[in-house]
Amino acid sequence: MENLKESLIEFDLPKRARACYQCGACTGGCPVGRFRWDFNPRRFIEMIVRGQLEELIRKPTIWLCSHCLTCLERCPQQIEVSEIIMHVKNASAQRGYAPENDVKMADRIMSRGWSEEPIKRMLKKRNNLGLPEPAPGIGAEELEALASSLDWAAKMETFKRRETEVREADSETDGNPAE
Amino acid sequence: MTENYEYCFFPGCLIRARLPHIEKSARLVLERLGVELSELEGASCCPNPIYFRDLDHEAWLTLAARNLSLAEKPIMTLCSGCYSTFRDAEHALEKSAKLRHKIGEHLDRLGRKIPSGSRVEHFARFLFEKVGPAMLAEQVLRPLKGLKVVFHPGCHLVRPSRIHEFDDPDNPTKLEELVWALGAEVLEYPRKMLCCGFTVMGADRDLSLRMGFEKLEIMKDSGAQAVVLVCPSCMVQLDRNQRLIEQEFDTELSLPVFYLTELIGLALGESPDDLGLGLHLVNVRPLVEELLGAEEGRDSDVPRVRS
């Protein structure tokens, strides 16, 4: 909780969020919101303005944001909606709500330097195309130093935990609209 | 080309691991246009502007700053995601002394310094701003006459417009001029900036495919023969996942997807095999053969000039 407030403040976001007059331009153009009515950026900002941060962090649907930045471009109050959701995701991650894929990828990046490694077949294809070997990446030592400096192990622990409470499904309109 | 450009090459994780043909076409085209690409050693994932950034801002910014600090020359990236990470990181560090200090402490422990200024270039922007459609047209040996395509700009090259300040964030047309310069025709289609949905895959596979389907459907309805794009994530979603989408929604799309550098490569006379076009999941062979004539479409000899 503290971290979310802090990180929002660090990036100067709560003050901007207060300017929101709930016009709905963000939700109106959201490519995710079209298919998932329980993903409503306007409502997320409303929750921030009303101080309902705890509830917002626990909403699993915030992870559906594709960060296409349409809302950010459309907002007449220049509120960086997508940015704010990114920070909410950070706080949500610390409660263990992050999708497994994200956590696994982060693990790969911090332990091996890359989000994925080329498989043998791909290396062969690279060779066939006459491409040079991929340049050597960050060394193991430096990765360790980085992880240690960022206190990464502790962070990973928080990402992997799951809260004991039952995760609430967001209520408003369940599921997808009729096609 | 009279100018000589020097960049540190940063293909990004996805291209490096899964899309060697894109790296190939990019290297070929950039080098043909006078760009000297040096290898960037010791780099890591940019890191991923969605899947990593959404877990921890501090770690994301630190890794990004570290990558930027490695580059002795400006970085040329092939991926809109990497471009987004680097530009957002530069912007955040520029705006906040507090962040500079905090991230600086991490970099200190690695014996590195906080980078300053803007040192990143997206290959497509480079092609438009530094090479330009006119110069590109002069280099074309094999105009792609008769090819009708649609351009998918992707979300992170033009947005956020306040940071990138490149083209209209709702209807960008600059990069399309590069495709016109190759002799092809770029078709209009509605909702050009609609997100392909790749980034949602981690959270909801069905939703992601649904978004990809909508995008592909709209593009197909425009009458285009192919899609052109500039981001490997979009490439994976629209090319690699196209069959999945076809299956999921019981439809036939068969819409070839090209990276901008691949089309340029073809127009500059490179052979489809040299460009690695066989590595596309959606078969581009029929279209390429139609474009270049059956013989040329198949072999990798020295390209011939087409009138």
Add this chain to the structure above:
Amino acid sequence: MVDAARHPKIELMTYSEVKKCEGYVGNFRVTIEHKPRYVRDSCNACRDCLDVCPINVPNEFDFGLSYRHAIYQPFAQAVPSTFVVDSKSCIHCYKCVDVCNPQSVDFSQPVREEVVEVGGIILSTGFDVFDPSALSEYGYGRYDDVITGMDLERLLDPGGPTKGSLTRPSDFKRPDRVSFIQCAGSRDRNYNAYCSGYCCMASLKTAIHIREKYPDVEVAIFYMDIRTPYKGYEEFFTRARKAGVIFIQGKPSEVAPSGQGENLLVYAEDRDQGRPVEWQTDLVVLATGAVPSAGTHELSSIMSASLDETGFFREYHPKLRPVDAPTEGMFFAGASCGSKDIPYSVAQGSAAAARASRVLMKDRLLIEPIVARADAALCRNIEKKCGICATRCPFGAISVQAGEAAVIHSAKCMGCGTCVAECPTGAITQAHFHDLQIHAQIQSHLQRSPEDKILSFMCWWCSYPGADNAGVNHLQYPASSRGIRVMCAGRIKRDFVLEAFRRGAGMVLVSGCHPQDCHYLTGQHYAEKRMSAMPRRLEKMGISPERFRVEWISAAEGAKYARVITEMHQTLEDLGRDRIRKENEAALPELDKRLAHIPYLIISHLE
């Protein structure tokens, strides 16, 4: 308009522009350029020339929805009815000359300049409509069937391009579904941050009109808020709902072709239902707001009438003097100062006329006696380009020509004294508030036990009455303050503050109006800037910076004045007399040096 043209005491000059404006209230000299119509007044508007003119250009009056010829009448009811030739598009084929019966077409007409002498000026230059091409997400300019509210007005006007029939531009058919998008480019920090105030009513009007004339046409209005204050407007909103207009609260994100013919889709969130919608429509109408009319910027320089941050003219005070310009004798009416609707504009028209007639009714006008005067002998502008005084004056009272001394027009001077304080050579003096007078007051206040005293500089309009307010309310505060009143905080020179410390003052307060409330518009702003470096400067001289304060106190804030003096007195006591004396002594040589340019001070100090 015809009545105005016929009135014996009204001279209507059309197709004319103001090029220069000199003088002052009651005595303005305005240079007007009359552009040639190339058609004489003998024109009887018979329209024979229209039949022969080969040129077709978009008709501005119809916002490009129809064409006009190079020789034309702006609209049917134009006054005068004389036609005009658009010289930019005319190809000089002279067919109109040949066909004109009264032989009114005359291409030899020259540009005419005329100087008129007037007592008062009213600027009612109106507004232009915002061009929504910049909103590329709505597709204005890309999709034929996305139009503006004004475009629609022309389509529905019986005298318009479709004779009042609701037609959509793409296929000239009647649309079945019309959608309005309110606040297009308005209330939007990316374009116009303000609300233009008329667009809600305008759209409601058109929506009701369409519903009443074409009952089977669906009309939807996408809005953020419906703003219908004042007389009759709320009832009008009710009428719109009863007429079956569909209201959807949700600002649309974009408009895109639906893929079926020319039809469009509006993407928005329907907030009432809490979900996104793709609204099918045949015609999209963007309700766009007002922007300053073209040429406002140039006119602002010509008339010395400043603009506010939105680019509209700045009235003297938006609530208390809404039709007055800062310059005496100049007035505003209507949307020139900011978007307004019809009742508001009409009321302002009457108001401006009344205000202007006050000037005209008298033979002599009483002007401000507390005016500034520039001494040509001391003015720096003669040798080296300066002109600072002119830039500080919000009333345009100072003119500075290259190589000449600044000239202050006493009829335009409102007496704030800001130019006096800003002049780098001290060349400007102010009647009744001469530096000598102020220094005499400083000296007199600090004659005995100066280190026990708080010297307060206060402005006539706000902080002095604020202090007075404290007294009237019997608010208690220490008796250590001694006040010096000036007309405006802008008058307060740095020298006064330094002289106060040189005379041994314990504390110095500079006070004035709150920002935005300054009676002279910008005096407080310059005072604030001028005093901003003072604490650091004092500190360098060894004077504790907390002995100097700047406060903005309104006439109602007696309590604030009392609090400030109480706090300053506390500081005075905390520092103690000894320390204050020591600091003053230590700073004396530096202060003497800095004030050495004021001759009478040195003399009095030697006494």
